[in-house]
Amino acid sequence: MFFNSDTAPDAPFAIAFVGNDGTGKSTMSKAVQKRLAPDSRVRRVDKWDVLRDDIYPEYAFMGDDLPQLRRCTSNMQETTRTLFLFWTLHGTLKPEVVEGADFILLDGYWPKHAASEMRYSGQSGLVREAVKLMPQANLTFYLDLDPAESWRRRTADPDIPLVPYECGLDPSLSEAAFMEHQTAVRNQLVEWSDSYGWHRIDAARTQDEICQQVLEIVDQAVGKKMHVAV
Template structure:
């Protein structure tokens, strides 16, 4: 699979399953970069809802509407929808001309989730071919059981519309394989969050 070219901004991805601490780390890294005098831009899948121009054109009033729509789609059609939203979020971030792009979950999480939903991995990987490859990807590893303790009210999508633990285990296995294939830096997601942030910043500084 060939990836699209990443823009001139440095791109750092925080990958992981549901409840692994991705958003916590992205927020901490954004703060650290600002303190260094850099301009970061965070990329998350639903950023279009925060953009006044794009959100005004959406037929969904809230996240519940989106998840209701996702539920009736197949893994292939749902992946098209999710990936288009992520491409739009990436466009919004790149338009800010940041020094650093911070990719929260990126296409990796949604690929893993859709494979766990029963999607064909080869087909879904081909759909993701247009996403640029990050400069560095850090994989926060946790167990499905840990995810359950961190998720008081998981969405239907996160449960696979069935058994939460079974679905999460499948999704995490897919992420493990992606990590092996793509050479991610793996971190223990159960460690102290400040320690994880420091480890990531050290790794970035050494590149």
């Protein structure tokens, strides 16, 4: 599977939003989706979309209870969880979903999970091999935020309760456990951001400021090929 490139000029242009828990990845991907040019065909993809049997009927056996699935994921044994998470990530990008789109917005994508699984399982080789299976996004925006602010945002969200996976697999869900894990993940993401040339965004800024910055970068990258409303 290829995203837009010189060898696949008609393939969709993929934009990934990555970062720690609570940095606003879903919020920003939704905001950008609304502000891209109205004549663009935009599809937003999240790993948990596999629970939508109208789009992914092959995964209907999993049911549709996302809160339960998030809790169960925390309890999986290490290797199983790594394989499961990358299975869902890869499974959402089936050709029927991405074909025909101008833009694919990847909500979260693989980096947070790769960083977490490298920390949890210690099997960096397995994680790196799984990452190789994931198509490379054309642009990656790393939403960087102090873990203390991430904690404030996550605990203020009544719709998506914290799970042990966000807290170093600590069932206490304590602030200390969250901070320790998220700091370690953040350090890894900063390293990857520098290595892979991601666009590092200060996620403490307002939603409008971040969205405008993202759209300007997207426009610079694809403006000559497709219109972007900036």
